[in-house]
Amino acid sequence: MALEAAGECQPYNGRITSFVILSCAVAATGGLLFGYDVGISGGVTSMDPFLEKFFPDVYAGMKDSHTSNYCMFDSQLLTAFTASLYIAGFFASLCASKVTQAFGRRASMLLGGAAFLVGAVLGGLAVNVFMLILGRVLLGIGVGFTNQSAPLYLSEMAPPEHRGAINNGFDFFVGFGILSANMINYGTQKIHSDLGWRISIGLAIFPAAIFAFGSLFLPETPSSLIQRTNSLQKAREMLRKIRGTDDVHAELDDMIAAGNVSKAARRPLRSIMQRRYRPHLVVAILIPFFKQMTGITAITFYSPLIFRTVGLGESSSLLSTGITGVINVGSVVVAMIIVDRVGRRKLFIVGGVLMFVTHLMVGGVLAAQLGDHGGISKGYAYMILVSIYVFTAGFASSWGPLGWLVPCEILPLEIRSVGQSMGIAVALLLASIVGQTLLAMLCHVKSGVFFFFGGWVFIMTVFVLLFLPETKGLPIEKMDQIWREHWFWKKVEGVEKEGSTPSAIRESELCGSENQ
Numbered sequence: 339m340a341l342e343a344a345g346e347c348q349p350y351n352g353r354i355t356s357f358v359i360l361s362c363a364v365a366a367t368g369g370l371l372f373g374y375d376v377g378i379s380g381g382v383t384s385m386d387p388f389l390e391k392f393f394p395d396v397y398a399g400m401k402d403s404h405t406s407n408y409c410m411f412d413s414q415l416l417t418a419f420t421a422s423l424y425i426a427g428f429f430a431s432l433c434a435s436k437v438t439q440a441f442g443r444r445a446s447m448l449l450g451g452a453a454f455l456v457g458a459v460l461g462g463l464a465v466n467v468f469m470l471i472l473g474r475v476l477l478g479i480g481v482g483f484t485n486q487s488a489p490l491y492l493s494e495m496a497p498p499e500h501r502g503a504i505n506n507g508f509d510f511f512v513g514f515g516i517l518s519a520n521m522i523n524y525g526t527q528k529i530h531s532d533l534g535w536r537i538s539i540g541l542a543i544f545p546a547a548i549f550a551f552g553s554l555f556l557p558e559t560p561s562s563l564i565q566r567t568n569s570l571q572k573a574r575e576m577l578r579k580i581r582g583t584d585d586v587h588a589e590l591d592d593m594i595a596a597g598n599v600s601k602a603a604r605r606p607l608r609s610i611m612q613r614r615y616r617p618h619l620v621v622a623i624l625i626p627f628f629k630q631m632t633g634i635t636a637i638t639f640y641s642p643l644i645f646r647t648v649g650l651g652e653s654s655s656l657l658s659t660g661i662t663g664v665i666n667v668g669s670v671v672v673a674m675i676i677v678d679r680v681g682r683r684k685l686f687i688v689g690g691v692l693m694f695v696t697h698l699m700v701g702g703v704l705a706a707q708l709g710d711h712g713g714i715s716k717g718y719a720y721m722i723l724v725s726i727y728v729f730t731a732g733f734a735s736s737w738g739p740l741g742w743l744v745p746c747e748i749l750p751l752e753i754r755s756v757g758q759s760m761g762i763a764v765a766l767l768l769a770s771i772v773g774q775t776l777l778a779m780l781c782h783v784k785s786g787v788f789f790f791f792g793g794w795v796f797i798m799t800v801f802v803l804l805f806l807p808e809t810k811g812l813p814i815e816k817m818d819q820i821w822r823e824h825w826f827w828k829k830v831e832g833v834e835k836e837g838s839t840p841s842a843i844r845e846s847e848l849c850g851s852e853n854q
Contacts (some may be wrong), residue, residue, distance in 0.1 A: 350589040350813060352497055352581030361580070362495055364552035366507035368447060368488035370545035371454045372481050373515020375423065376635075377663065378538050381523030383416065388535040392419075392467050415467065417774045422471045423478035424770030428763050430482025435759030438487050439606070442562045443494070444553055446487035451550025454480025455543055462540025473539075478766075480546065485742075486762045490754065493746035494559040495580060498813040502677035502743060509739035510670045515545060517663030524660050560590070561751055561815075564597035592815040596751035606756040615753055617827040621806065622745040622757045626765035628798035629741035632693055633791030634733050635772045637726060658723055662730050669734035681810040682740055683802060689736020690799030696729040697792030704785035737798075741765075744806075747814050 382388045389397040396413045430453075438446045457476030464470040489508050496504035522541060526534035560580070563573040573593065577586045610619055677685060700722050707718045749757040779787050807820040807827070821827045 350498065350581070351585045352583045352589075354497060354500055355580060355582040357582075358495055358497075358580040361556055362492050362504050362507060364549075364556055365447065365488050365491045365495075366504075366511050367545065367549050367552060368450065368484040369508040369511030369513075370515040370518075371450070371477075371484050371542075371549060373512035373517075374519045374542055374545050375454075375477055375481065375515075376512075377516035377519025377659075378523065378542065379420065379423075381519060381527070381659065382535045382538050383419070385523075385527050385535050385538075387530065387532055391532060392464075392470060413777070417777055419467075419471060419474060420773035421770040422474040423481065424766045424773055426475040426478025427482035427485070427766040428478075428770065430479040431486045431759050431762040431766060432482075434483045434486040434762075435606075435756045437483070438490065438759075439755040440566070442558045442566060443487045443491040444556045444558055446483045447491065447553040447556070448550060450480045450483030450485075450487065451546050451553055452480075453477075453483065455546035455550055458540060458542035458546055461542070462536050464539075477542070482762065482766060484549070485766075486755075486759050489742040489746045490758050491556075491559060493743070493814060494561045497581070499811055500678060501747060501814065502682070502810065503674045505743040505746065506670060506674040506677060506739035508742050509734075510667065510674060513663065513666040513670045513734060513738070517660070517667050520660035520663040524657055561593050561596070564593050565751060570594065589813070589815075592813065593751075596815050599750070599752045606753050610753040610756055610760070615750075616830055617821045617824075618749055618753065618757060619760075621748055622761045623764050624801065625741055625745050626761040627768060628794070628801065629737045630765055630768040630772060631791065631794035631798065632733055632737055633697065633729075633788070633795075634738070635769045635776075637729060637733075662727060665727050665730045666734045666738075669731045670739055673735045673739045677739070677743075678810060681808050682744060683806060683808050685736045686740060686802040686806065687799060689732040690795055690802065692732025693729050693737075694792055694795045694799065696725040696732070697788045697795060699725040700729075701785045701788030701792065704788065744809065747809055748817050748820070750818060751815070 383393075386397065393413055393416050396416055399413075434446050434450075437449065453476050457473045457478075457480060459473075460469060460476060461473030464473060489505060492505045492508055493501060519538070522538055526538045528534070529537070557576060557579075560573040560577040563569060563576060570590075574586065574590055577590055577593075578584055581589070609615065673685060703718050703722055703725075707715070745761045746754075746758060776787070779790075783790070805824075805826055807824045809817065809820060812819065
């Protein structure tokens, strides 16, 4: 089994300051961009005026009583609208690695906010499908840059003992963005004209403006200053400011050591493929991969369509989706409070169990009660509704926030930017595939879609049990310790024969390796 916690070194000096809280709050608002888009897009695709204007075949199919319940939204053009954001985000996240490493975390966040702002304007003013999808592509570029840089920024600014709660702030704003979008959709769907969906899409300019404007005033992280420049004085001053103490020598020494290794690694993409970084690479890629395979993209983006499929009206489906958003935000808050107390692994496992059970519940009810034609009784419809609520609570308290946190905190500085980019790219690529194929899967596999995702949730929960070490409370620059103490990864990494990573060698000099 995996170790519950790695032995911890002497903690750094410092406290949470108002400066670091304000800086991290601004950076965390980057989650609004992704959350608002997911929530808005899922809602407008269930609005009749939107479908009638851009996707008339889908609109006609909804009105045709001969169309299968599972196939009424099956349209390649509609799924292209969904997937275009994720495909653009995939390529943008790979480019973001270079920008983040060369120009800093703030530059990537600023670019992300600006691209999202332009995309929101284009989408709100769209007069044809091309203009609509072009706006989605720009939104995707914004999401790619933001999702790569903002969680990285939060992990580097946060004190180790509060890193989980602060980094989860990003997912809180993702959830808040989804909730805000759901409430806006619920209001605008009552406007029976193009104005309704235009308001929904166009209001994305506000979270984009907040994030882009706020990024102008954000300080760079000390790790980034050391990595990109030789100005140790600036890094020392910034570290003193965010930690609220002059005694930052121990933490600064670790950052300098990590920075030296980072500068020596001139080709991070080649470095991350080396054997000593294999545990980091596997976890940094599999966590985002598994996060998408929970089925959350399907549930969040298409929940209004799923609710309509089981018989809820347009208004009721959007209201139910709004309730899902409230549960999402509340569950993230719970995770923020307890993640640095109970640890990452326990949240992953409990969330996995909840999601597995609810996938089986929804799949079972649909298989037994919903055929190609006809409706489903209100009792079973509400059972599906409650199951999706429970699924949302399980995800939002575990894989949702931890999917951003864990990949950021397990990567050493020399491969942190490229590793984060690879993880985000995998997540966005998989989201595009799920978004492009889900409606077709729902049409052809029907309720089997939920059994499919349930199987993946089972696999990822077993992976966490066996292969994910606990990272709670360990300084981010000393994270190599967890691999040397893990029952499996220490064999793969070859610590005893080959030595550890450069970062780990520096760590052993600073705090010893008592548990080897």
